[in-house]
Amino acid sequence: xxxxxxxxxxxxLGVLLSGCAASSPTFLNSASLIAGHEAxxxxxxxxxxxxxxxxxxxxxxxxxxxxxxxxxxxIVPPQIYGKLAWAAVPLLAIVLLDGAxxxxxxxxxxxxxxxxxxxQDIQLxxxxxxxWWEFDYKDQNIVTANELHIPVGATVQITLDSVDVIxxxxxxxxxxxxxxxxxxxxxxxxxxxQIGEFLGQCTEFCGTEHAMMRIKxxxxxxxxxxxxxxNQQKPAAQPKTDLEQAGHTTVTTLCASCHSLNPAEPExxxxxxxxxxxxxxxxxxxxxxxxxxxxxSWLKDPQAMKPGNDMGVTLSPAQxxxxxxxxxxxx
Amino acid sequence: xxTQAQAKLKTEPYxxxxxxxxxxTVDHKRIGILYLITAFFFFLFGGIEAFLMRLQLAQPGxxxxxxxxxxxxxxxxxxxxxxxAVMPLAAGFGNYxxxxxxxxxxxxxxxxxxxxxxxxxxxxxxxxxxxxxGGAPNDGWxxxxxxxxxxxxxxxxxxxxxxxxxLLGFATTIGSINFIxxxxxxxxxxxxxxxMPAFVWAQFVTAFLAVFSIPSLTTAVLLLLLDRQMGAxxxxxxxxxxxxxxxxxFWFFGHPxxxxxxxxxxxxxxxxxxxxxGKPLFAYAAVVYAMIAIGFLGFTVWAHHMFATGMPxxxxxxxxxxxxxxxxxxxxxxxxxxxTIWKGQLRFTTPMLFSxxxxxxxxxGGLDGVHxxxxxxxxxxxxxxxxxxHIHYVLFGGAIFGIFxxxxxxxxxxxxxxxxxTLGKWHFWFFFIGMNLVFMPMHILGLEGMPRRIYTYAxxxxxxxxxxxxxxxxxxxxxxxxxxxxxxxxxxxxxxTNEEDAWDGFTLxxxxxxxxxxxxxxxxxxxxxxxPLWDEKHPDLADWKMEK
Numbered sequence: 001x002x003x004x005x006x007x008x009x010x011x012x013l014g015v016l017l018s019g020c021a022a023s024s025p026t027f028l029n030s031a032s033l034i035a036g037h038e039a040x041x042x043x044x045x046x047x048x049x050x051x052x053x054x055x056x057x058x059x060x061x062x063x064x065x066x067x068x069x070x071x072x073x074x075i076v077p078p079q080i081y082g083k084l085a086w087a088a089v090p091l092l093a094i095v096l097l098d099g100a101x102x103x104x105x106x107x108x109x110x111x112x113x114x115x116x117x118x119x120q121d122i123q124l125x126x127x128x129x130x131x132w133w134e135f136d137y138k139d140q141n142i143v144t145a146n147e148l149h150i151p152v153g154a155t156v157q158i159t160l161d162s163v164d165v166i167x168x169x170x171x172x173x174x175x176x177x178x179x180x181x182x183x184x185x186x187x188x189x190x191x192x193x194q195i196g197e198f199l200g201q202c203t204e205f206c207g208t209e210h211a212m213m214r215i216k217x218x219x220x221x222x223x224x225x226x227x228x229x230x231n232q233q234k235p236a237a238q239p240k241t242d243l244e245q246a247g248h249t250t251v252t253t254l255c256a257s258c259h260s261l262n263p264a265e266p267e268x269x270x271x272x273x274x275x276x277x278x279x280x281x282x283x284x285x286x287x288x289x290x291x292x293x294x295x296x297s298w299l300k301d302p303q304a305m306k307p308g309n310d311m312g313v314t315l316s317p318a319q320x321x322x323x324x325x326x327x328x329x330x331x
Numbered sequence: 332x333x334t335q336a337q338a339k340l341k342t343e344p345y346x347x348x349x350x351x352x353x354x355x356t357v358d359h360k361r362i363g364i365l366y367l368i369t370a371f372f373f374f375l376f377g378g379i380e381a382f383l384m385r386l387q388l389a390q391p392g393x394x395x396x397x398x399x400x401x402x403x404x405x406x407x408x409x410x411x412x413x414x415x416a417v418m419p420l421a422a423g424f425g426n427y428x429x430x431x432x433x434x435x436x437x438x439x440x441x442x443x444x445x446x447x448x449x450x451x452x453x454x455x456x457x458x459x460x461x462x463x464x465g466g467a468p469n470d471g472w473x474x475x476x477x478x479x480x481x482x483x484x485x486x487x488x489x490x491x492x493x494x495x496x497x498l499l500g501f502a503t504t505i506g507s508i509n510f511i512x513x514x515x516x517x518x519x520x521x522x523x524x525x526x527m528p529a530f531v532w533a534q535f536v537t538a539f540l541a542v543f544s545i546p547s548l549t550t551a552v553l554l555l556l557l558d559r560q561m562g563a564x565x566x567x568x569x570x571x572x573x574x575x576x577x578x579x580x581f582w583f584f585g586h587p588x589x590x591x592x593x594x595x596x597x598x599x600x601x602x603x604x605x606x607x608x609g610k611p612l613f614a615y616a617a618v619v620y621a622m623i624a625i626g627f628l629g630f631t632v633w634a635h636h637m638f639a640t641g642m643p644x645x646x647x648x649x650x651x652x653x654x655x656x657x658x659x660x661x662x663x664x665x666x667x668x669x670x671t672i673w674k675g676q677l678r679f680t681t682p683m684l685f686s687x688x689x690x691x692x693x694x695x696g697g698l699d700g701v702h703x704x705x706x707x708x709x710x711x712x713x714x715x716x717x718x719x720x721h722i723h724y725v726l727f728g729g730a731i732f733g734i735f736x737x738x739x740x741x742x743x744x745x746x747x748x749x750x751x752x753t754l755g756k757w758h759f760w761f762f763f764i765g766m767n768l769v770f771m772p773m774h775i776l777g778l779e780g781m782p783r784r785i786y787t788y789a790x791x792x793x794x795x796x797x798x799x800x801x802x803x804x805x806x807x808x809x810x811x812x813x814x815x816x817x818x819x820x821x822x823x824x825x826x827x828t829n830e831e832d833a834w835d836g837f838t839l840x841x842x843x844x845x846x847x848x849x850x851x852x853x854x855x856x857x858x859x860x861x862x863p864l865w866d867e868k869h870p871d872l873a874d875w876k877m878e879k
Contacts, residue, residue, distance in 0.1 A: 024792050045705055067674060077609045079611060081611055087614060093662070178639055181640065184574070204475070287789075
């Protein structure tokens with residue numbers, strides 16, 4: 001079976017590699033044990049169905065060529081009625097193949113089943129909002145958004161909840177998707193054996209900006225992860241200049257109705273936690289790179305960058321300068 | 332009535348001269364034609380919506396449609412193609428052909444038949460009017476709760492959708508009961524159940540599927556209507572409702588619905604392939620049992636649409652295994668079609684090309700369906716473009732190819748003249764190449780992680796090139812549709828030939844004039860086998876001597 005699946009992977013890659021770009025977030029370019037199992041299962045079944053396809057299409061084309069009406073005189077072809085018993089041929093063949101597929105499927109499902117819980121596990125609470133992701137690390141007292149961090153090799157136990165409609169959490173190179181359903185807490189687990197950044201996004205239609213509800217998973221070394229945790233646990237940076245002070249005032253008044261400046265505050269508010277906003281590389285549901293220019297144009301008109309999102313404020317150019325000055329401190 | 336008018340009525344019973352007679356008609360053939368024409372218009376609407384989506388997705392960040400308009404358009408594309416195009420196209424063929432094929436003078440309940448059509452037309456127009464009355468429905472043809480609740484969908488689009496679906500469910504249910512009673516009660520002498528054409532069997536099974544699955548959809552939309560209009564909270568989680576309840580109710584209808592869409596096309600193909608092979612349908616009994624088995628199994632697999640909702644492993648394995656089983660009867664159909672063309676004298680006419688196109692494209696849709704049935708692969712591939720590819724190989728490469736095969740095949744019967752063969756073949760190849768350009772790259776996009784139902788996408792993930800190819804493919808399909816329309820108008824502008832038996836057919840509809848008179852048969856035929864016309868043409872090789 002192992003030789004077969006190696007062979008399958010080899011041939012399959014040859015067929016499709018030209019199609020799948022190296023930069024794609026595809027599970028076929030897996031970064032975890034789970035996605036790796038799913039990828040080899042895919043290639044096994046892909047090769048099986050490809051062979052069936054070639055055999056049947058080959059039979060059709062062969063008969064097309066051999067038995068086509070050559071425009072000569074009209075003949076009466078042999079009238080073959082076919083007894084019911086003939087159905088046994090396709091039935092037997094297919095039931096055998098189905099059985100093989102079922103075994104391969106069950107084997108993979110047990111291989112990717114969640115491991116027994118351990119105190120070493122990282123507990124991650126994923127909360128779906130229209131249209132951004134909240135990531136709460138319970139044991140670390142961290143609340144962040146859109147960009148999640150995990151240490152390489154660690155087992156991450158995830159619970160998923162939604163505050164509004166159904167979403168679905170998917171980072172293909174780490175694992176398949178699990179729906180995020182209001183009123184029902186779902187569970188999944190991930191692990192990664194590769195340092196890097198892996199992209200994903202919401203895959204259950206959740207309204208206007210479903211397209212702009214993306215995820216970046218950052219897999220880093222244990223040391224880098226620890227440093228990230230330590231930084232996230234710090235309180236929000238204090239303003240120093242007058243400009244920053246004015247920005248801070250706005251954040252704690254106007255913005256505070258939707259955004260929190262407390263690193264551990266679980267999100268009951270509408271928008272993402274801002275405490276370490278500029279430690280993240282993306283914002284607006286993971287859609288845009290977070291930099292000064294994008295931040296300013298967002299503050300100027302969030303509806304232009306992401307029509308339909310919940311943020312609707314009118315800020316003066318002076319306020320935008322103040323806010324940008326303060327928010328960019330929040331590393 | 333003068334003799335001249337009588338003669339005219341005989342050769343041109345569908346002349347448009349008397350507009351009122353089309354409104355008042357209860358003739359199953361006229362109603363069938365009304366269904367086909369109306370559904371073709373909705374097919375064009377759905378196609379235009381598809382084309383708009385392809386323009387929007389041709390490159391990342393396009394602004395052809397606003398996010399909300401895109402969501403309205405993809406919702407109406409799915410709703411239109413399923414409820415307003417493919418189902419009524421199949422119903423049109425059923426109406427026109429079932430009474431002719433079983434040797435009856437009309438459907439069992441002609442007035443109900445008319446009611447069914449007019450309800451459908453009204454429901455379609457009603458749903459489309461929402462575009463001008465505050466916005467079309469925008470939560471997808473599947474309308475998952477709780478997104479459909481007032482809080483998240485405040486426009487009346489969803490209410491239009493709910494009322495439209497209720498009306499369409501009503502129309503389909505009475506239409507299906509009409510088919511069931513007609514087929515049970517009105518068969519000509521000797522037309523036993525085991526001698527019925529495969530197409531009639533397909534309509535028979537389809538009618539049962541509709542009667543048993545639509546109540547689940549009706550229940551779901553009624554509960555949603557109560558939620559939206561009267562403050563109930565069946566799907567309102569905050570008040571103790573359940574989000575997943577909708578999915579169970581919807582897919583208990585939604586999966587049989589797939590077979591409601593595809594079985595009539597399988598029936599058409601099972602008529603066309605034998606005629607153009609000059610042979611009987613191989614192992615007819617196996618084909619009939621397979622269609623019945625597909626119908627039954629179709630009711631037991633609904634939760635395979637919900638593999639990512641967090642179901643326990645046992646449930647996952649059950650629904651996956653059950654889904655695998657559907658490949659068995661489907662394989663029997665392929666085996667029969669292959670054995671039917673085996674050693675035949677194959678005439679590659681336009682109807683035959685579309686039927687063989689069905690067989691090959693539906694094969695792809697079946698095989699990538701196996702990929703989706705495998706649970707861990709479904710976790711990766713569900714709600715991506717892989718699924719979009721799968722359903723379009725089944726419903727475009729399958730159902731639509733089967734329906735166009737039927738249009739080319741029975742047009743001479745309905746209109747008294749053929750559609751042009753040359754243009755027909757151009758139409759076929761534009762469709763065949765176009766659909767593969769659109770839908771084959773969707774497999775790759777799904778594998779590459781592109782979700783469906785997104786109005787725009789990020790650049791730099793390898794998705795741009797395939798999206799562009801798909802948009803070009805959509806243009807190729809659009810040209811195919813235009814060729815068909817031109818072909819249609821050229822054909823009806825020519826003089827009618829009124830040939831009775833245009834293709835050397837086997838079944839009873841070819842035994843009467845083209846188009847048939849209002850009463851179908853001057854004398855009700857009596858039937859001794861599955862191919863009454865073959866028996867007449869080949870008395871030495873008559874089926875009733877050979878069949879068991």
